[in-house]
Amino acid sequence: MRVLRLEIQKVKIGDIVFGTETKVNGTQLTLNKDSLIEQLKQLPNIKDIKIDIALPGEKKRIIPVKDVIEPRVKVEGAGKGFPGVTSGIAQMGEGVIKALDGVAVVTIGDIVGFQEGIIDMWGEGAKWTPFSKTKNIVVDITPVDGLNPHEHEETVRIAGLTAAEMIGEAARDAASSESEVYELGTLKEETEKYPALPKVAYVEMLISQGLLHDGYIYGVNSGQILPTYLHPNEELDHAVISGNCVAACDKITTYQHQNNAVVKELYKLHGKEINFVGIVLHPELTTMDGKLIATDYTAKLCKQLGADGVIISEEGYGNPDSDLVMICERLEKAGIKTVLITDECSGWDGTSQPLTDAKEEAVAVVSTGNVSHVIELDKADVILGDPHALANIAGGWDGAYDEESGKMKCELNAVIGATSEIGTHHATVELY
Amino acid sequence: MSKKVLYYLNQFFGQIGGEDQAGIAPQFKEEAVGPAMAFSNGIKDKGEFVGTIVCGDNYINEHKQEALEFLEMIYKDIQPDLVIAGPAFNAGRYGMACATVAEFFYEKGVPVISGMYEENPGLETTRKHAYVIPTTDSAAGMRKALPAMVKLATKILAEEEVKPKQDGYFAQGRRLTVISDKIGAKRAVDMLIKRLKNEEFETELPMPEFDKVEPAPAVADLSKASIALVTTGGIVPKGNPDHLQSASAQKWVKYDVSQLDKLGDGYYTVHGGYDPVYANELPDRIVPLDQLRQLEKEGYIGKVYEFFYSTTGTGTSVENSEKFGREIGKELKVAGVDAVILTST
Numbered sequence: 026m027r028v029l030r031l032e033i034q035k036v037k038i039g040d041i042v043f044g045t046e047t048k049v050n051g052t053q054l055t056l057n058k059d060s061l062i063e064q065l066k067q068l069p070n071i072k073d074i075k076i077d078i079a080l081p082g083e084k085k086r087i088i089p090v091k092d093v094i095e096p097r098v099k100v101e102g103a104g105k106g107f108p109g110v111t112s113g114i115a116q117m118g119e120g121v122i123k124a125l126d127g128v129a130v131v132t133i134g135d136i137v138g139f140q141e142g143i144i145d146m147w148g149e150g151a152k153w154t155p156f157s158k159t160k161n162i163v164v165d166i167t168p169v170d171g172l173n174p175h176e177h178e179e180t181v182r183i184a185g186l187t188a189a190e191m192i193g194e195a196a197r198d199a200a201s202s203e204s205e206v207y208e209l210g211t212l213k214e215e216t217e218k219y220p221a222l223p224k225v226a227y228v229e230m231l232i233s234q235g236l237l238h239d240g241y242i243y244g245v246n247s248g249q250i251l252p253t254y255l256h257p258n259e260e261l262d263h264a265v266i267s268g269n270c271v272a273a274c275d276k277i278t279t280y281q282h283q284n285n286a287v288v289k290e291l292y293k294l295h296g297k298e299i300n301f302v303g304i305v306l307h308p309e310l311t312t313m314d315g316k317l318i319a320t321d322y323t324a325k326l327c328k329q330l331g332a333d334g335v336i337i338s339e340e341g342y343g344n345p346d347s348d349l350v351m352i353c354e355r356l357e358k359a360g361i362k363t364v365l366i367t368d369e370c371s372g373w374d375g376t377s378q379p380l381t382d383a384k385e386e387a388v389a390v391v392s393t394g395n396v397s398h399v400i401e402l403d404k405a406d407v408i409l410g411d412p413h414a415l416a417n418i419a420g421g422w423d424g425a426y427d428e429e430s431g432k433m434k435c436e437l438n439a440v441i442g443a444t445s446e447i448g449t450h451h452a453t454v455e456l457y
Numbered sequence: 458m459s460k461k462v463l464y465y466l467n468q469f470f471g472q473i474g475g476e477d478q479a480g481i482a483p484q485f486k487e488e489a490v491g492p493a494m495a496f497s498n499g500i501k502d503k504g505e506f507v508g509t510i511v512c513g514d515n516y517i518n519e520h521k522q523e524a525l526e527f528l529e530m531i532y533k534d535i536q537p538d539l540v541i542a543g544p545a546f547n548a549g550r551y552g553m554a555c556a557t558v559a560e561f562f563y564e565k566g567v568p569v570i571s572g573m574y575e576e577n578p579g580l581e582t583t584r585k586h587a588y589v590i591p592t593t594d595s596a597a598g599m600r601k602a603l604p605a606m607v608k609l610a611t612k613i614l615a616e617e618e619v620k621p622k623q624d625g626y627f628a629q630g631r632r633l634t635v636i637s638d639k640i641g642a643k644r645a646v647d648m649l650i651k652r653l654k655n656e657e658f659e660t661e662l663p664m665p666e667f668d669k670v671e672p673a674p675a676v677a678d679l680s681k682a683s684i685a686l687v688t689t690g691g692i693v694p695k696g697n698p699d700h701l702q703s704a705s706a707q708k709w710v711k712y713d714v715s716q717l718d719k720l721g722d723g724y725y726t727v728h729g730g731y732d733p734v735y736a737n738e739l740p741d742r743i744v745p746l747d748q749l750r751q752l753e754k755e756g757y758i759g760k761v762y763e764f765f766y767s768t769t770g771t772g773t774s775v776e777n778s779e780k781f782g783r784e785i786g787k788e789l790k791v792a793g794v795d796a797v798i799l800t801s802t
Contacts, residue, residue, distance in 0.1 A: 139729030286642035372774030448641025
């Protein structure tokens with residue numbers, strides 16, 4: 026047997042408080058704030074760190090959010106942390122993870138790019154982000170002066186991942202109340218077990234375009250790869266992280282990679298209705314040749330796997346719409362049935378054409394919302410970060426934050442995870 | 458207070474006459490005429506019927522300005538809460554008349570209900586501004602159309618939410634974001650399972666149809682041509698004085714570069730959709746004024762147009778893009794520009 030078995034043991038956390046030790050007591054997570062800050066300040070290029078807690082229902086607003094990460098610790102099996110990024114390379118996908126379930130590390134700090142966003146923990150804003158339901162540990166990172174934007178991005182990315190790793194350690198000796206097991210053998214083994222079930226592959230597209238537009242696979246920039254094949258457990262076990270890319274609404278945060286909703290849904294049906302044959306990671310390149318090479322290559326990998334059906338999820342919008350429908354066209358022409366997941370840019374009133382490219386083969390599409398849908402957010406009691414950042418982030422504009430009333434008006438573009446194209450959240454579009 | 462319902466009919470259904478009366482000017486009657494009578498009976502407990510406008514189809518289509526002035530007068534006088542126009546079945550000019558009425562009241566914030574056959578040429582415009590019930594192609598369908606319109610009117614008067622499918626009207630084409638009870642990943646997997654089982658499934662996003670633009674013919678003599686630079690790369694003067702959005706642009710901007718040899722240090726990008734580092738080092742990488750100025754000096758091109766135009770492409774709706782394109786194109790044409798270099802990112 027060459028089955029990869031990954032178990033995620035969930036340490037349920039109901040409350041987070043500050044204390045003298047970072048540990049779990051029952052369902053309470055205690056954080057030693059000073060010690061965490063002290064350790065994070067040891068990282069390169071960090072000038073200052075602040076840590077706050079934001080719980081569901083509190084009238085707190087977090088802005089500008091870069092990444093969200095689930096704190097976890099690997100207790101059995103190869104690898105720890107984020108291989109190739111915060112720790113050495115290891116073959117991931119096997120062993121036991123303990124996760125602080127319901128907790129997320131959220132990184133904020135001076136804006137690096139336009140692709141950062143908002144998390145509201147209550148009210149209208151909470152409805153639009155999956156991260157209003159997590160208990161958030163907000164890490165505010167101030168880098169040293171004089172960094173260029175690429176260095177600035179790397180500094181906050183590494184600090185966030187490291188913070189999640191340090192806090193995740195608290196799960197090591199804590200009792201878990203529930204566990205999820207993800208088990209998948211080789212294509213040959215699974216096909217022998219389930220000869221009659223249709224084979225389903227998952228094509229996960231990753232933005233790969235430069236600063237704040239890259240994903241990383243074992244630390245390798247996705248812009249430098251040909252499409253590649255992954256065992257689904259590798260992604261659940263930290264092989265893929267966010268480079269803080271694209272607009273806040275549809276960037277795949279690290280948390281969303283760790284808990285990839287499409288992977289989990291496909292696993293639920295594996296051996297029952299489908300034979301899940303794995304993930305193809307597809308880099309969304311910006312040149313025409315890049316798109317042709319990558320889409321041909323991705324389609325070829327799916328064909329080689331013998332897939333009968335493929336789910337294709339996009340990251341971002343605009344030029345990647347072309348990759349999305351080009352992959353679809355190639356697969357459908359080869360007789361492989363596809364379902365696409367994308368968001369749309371239908372303008373403020375929802376009357377504009379929703380995509381920038383289309384193919385007649387794209388007959389089955391899940392829409393995760395209009396990125397330009399405008400929402401109004403009430404005044405927060407506490408703001409973690411800087412509300413003025415809204416003037417510069419995608420989905421905000423100068424004047425979108427009214428300092429006097431404390432209210433904000435913005436597009437879903439600016440809300441973390443609002444239109445998640447890996448289907449983490451609930452938004453969709455209805456034709457009126 | 459009960460809500461006021463106003464009805465609009467053409468000369469035929471308004472019982473004035475046939476084709477020979479199509480030129481009559483609009484008139485207002487306090488009583489319910491023709492189909493308006495059956496309609497007013499249908500809504501009598503829910504709203505107050507306030508009168509019927511009757512107008513010739515040729516009149517409203519040929520004297521639109523005067524007809525709109527009449528509508529404005531009636532609107533001010535009556536302040537209706539709901540307007541019913543038609544049903545127009547497959548009558549083209551009546552359909553266009555309903556479109557005019559619907560657009561007028563839509564802009565006043567007054568809901569409009571109409572009824573039309575799917576091939577009525579007036580449908581395309583009317584549906585954007587009104588709730589249009591599908592009808593048969595002839596007035597023989599009146600008995601079915603009116604109750605459907607009454608039913609819809611009852612809901613709208615009660616301020617209940619209406620949806621095209623459930624309430625049986627043509628979709629207006631607004632794609633609204635709502636919260637589903639299932640996450641996107643679950644919906645995608647469910648849809649794929651249906652496809653694999655060859656069961657019926659329904660896409661959440663039908664593919665849009667694209668306009669094809671023919672490339673313009675080549676410029677005959679570049680050495681005499683005035684060339685303009687237009688970009689979707691979000692290049693603006695530092696400080697972004699006109700507050701161009703970093704994504705989902707709601708406007709375009711233009712800047713006088715007639716005194717510059719290159720954009721250089723004074724400009725940067727506010728575009729939120731690409732790595733800005735290299736554009737900020739040298740904005741001429743996005744708006745190649747430096748190169749064009751060189752070609753101008755060499756006499757290869759006639760001249761560089763004095764303004765460059767900029768907007769942000771990322772997340773900007775196609776509707777806005779089309780509007781920006783028309784507006785910029787109009788200005789450039791008036792300015793005698795012969796060709797444009799469009800740069801995207």
